[in-house]
Amino acid sequence: MKVLVVGGGGREHALCWAISASPLLTRLICAPGNPGIAEIAECFPVGSEDIEGQLALAKAEGVDLVVVGPEAPLTLGLADACAQAGIPCFGPKAGPARLEGSKSFFKDIANAAGAPTAAFGRFTEAAAARAYIREKGAPIVVKADGLAAGKGVVVATTVEEAEQAVTEMMEDRIHGAAGATLVIEECLVGEEISFFALCDGSHAIPLGAAQDHKRVGDGDTGPNTGGMGAYSPPPAFTEALQAEVMERCITPVLAELARRDMPFQGVLFAGLMLTKEGPKLLEFNVRFGDPECQALMLRLRSDILPALVAATQGELKDFDLRWEKLASILVVMAAEGYPGTPRKGTEIRGLEAAAQVPGVQVFHAGTARDDAGRLVANGGRVLGIGASGKTFQEAREAAYAAIAKVDWPEGFCRKDIGWRAL
Incomplete structure (x- = not known):
């Protein structure tokens, strides 16, 4: 199969890394990609939000499957464009993608489906x-x-x-x-969990859970970011809780979307708060999380490609995914100034040495090559240093041992990723 992955961040690097291991794969393309992705896929300079450009690329290269990483191309209708061209696309069409594109729409769907969520008001x-x-x-x-x-x-x-x-x-x-428009809601108290389910429009199967670290500083201090790290699986999220979330949140929402003639195909990301009253929905995202995707892919032992294809063909009902009995962690290295104005253009060295640490995988997120061919920072969240191990402690020690080998004085990371699991 020829596969096109849309995007150029750490999530897309992890998806490309997982897809590249599939025996079904004959060619892997990514647009726009990044220097890390370029080591395992052919990269084309087409922006992820350039819907016409992405569709033209998919047609020109004769791809069999488009896998969309970020949310923006989905809300802009990339899956719709692929459907019109007869190209299978992993990711929802613009209608159901409004689950992420509009907090109001999410609330409407959750309430109509009877899914537990916070009390709220909507204001213009x-x-x-x-x-x-x-x-x-x-x-x-x-x-x-x-x-x-x-x-x-x-x-x-x-x-x-x-x-x-x-x-x-x-x-x-x-x-x-x-x-x-603003949505203002009650502040739910508890432990926050990211849960993912693969959906084919009618059926859903659990893809696993992770816990993100949003605050920029150690001890969950400072402003919110896109995510400074993640680990999987979260000990607080038991099999019983997973079954409850599937029954009360995922399945009824899929049914409500189908009832509205907006079948959801792709990955449904439920942001959950584990409250005293049980799990409640904070939000839905319509794509893999970043950095949660990286942590999940480090544990997945099934071939991911058949699962993505099954989601586009309505064939997930009896699909089974296998997971390694490992713990995984992903530590984000960000550029100085993030989450404000990150400093770009600083050189990054030592990634080869970092990747040699047992159990470690380095994911690129905001990197680029300068005119001299040097690897430099080109964003806020620049690198993801992932590791897996038999225990969280083993995975955590490997990740931070690898970070110690990265020569990038202008970069920083949190030192306490995974603290809840430990």
């Missing part, structure tokens, strides 16, 4: 939003309705902080049009 006027915040009090969560690159959520500990978030999102438009 700042004055009404502020009045709701003052009525409910803090802590309270303020969310931009649209896509905001993982930065459109403020967990406010005071009323003043929440009102400031309203001002910045709705009036200052720090997230552009994404903040024109």
Whole structure:
């Protein structure tokens, strides 16, 4: 099979790495890719949000399957375009992709499906939003309705902080049009889990769970980021909880989308809070998480490609995935200044030595080659150092041993990834 993976981050590197091991694969293409992906796939300089360009590439190269990594191409209709061209695509069409593209739509679907989620209000006027915040009090969560690159959520500990978030999102438009509508909801308390299910429009199978670390600093301090690391499986997420989430969250939501003639094919990412009342939905994403995908792929022992194909063909009902009885961890190395304005162009050395540590896999996220061919930082989250082991302690020690071999003074990472598991 010829496969095109859309995207160029750490998640896409992990997907390419997993797909490249499939005996079904004859050719692997990635667009736009990155220097790490280029070691295992042919990379083409087509932006992930260039729908026409991606479709033209898929046609020109005669690909048998398109695998979409980021959310933006899905909300822009890449899967729709592929369907019209007769090219199988792993990822939902624009309609069901609104589960991530619109917090309001997510809430509507969750409520219609009877899936447990936080109480909320929806607002298009700042004055009404502020009045709701003052009525409910803090802590309270303020969310931009649209896509905001993982930065459109403020967990406010005071009323003043929440009102400031309203001002910045709705009036200052720090997230552009994404903040024109706000969803303001109760602050759920508990342990946060990322759970993934493969879906074929009618059926779903569990893909596993991971736990992300959103805050930039050790001890979960500082501003939220796109994710500073992850580990899998989270000890708090038992088989019984997984069965409950499948029954109460995934299956009814799939049925509700199908009822609305919007069948969901792809990976459904449930952001969960394990509350005293049971698991509740924080959000749905319509793609693999980053960095959770990297942690999951390190543990997967099944051939991932047949599962992706089955999802596009409505054949997941009796599909079985095998997992290694290992723990995995992914530590993100970010550029100085992240999550604000990251410093770009700094040289990165030592990755070859890092990759030699047993159990370690290095994933590129925001890297590039400069005119001299040097590997340099080209984003905020730049590298993902992943490792697997028989225990979390073993995996964690391997990951940080590899990080110690990376020669990049301008990079930093959290030193406590996986602390809940330990």
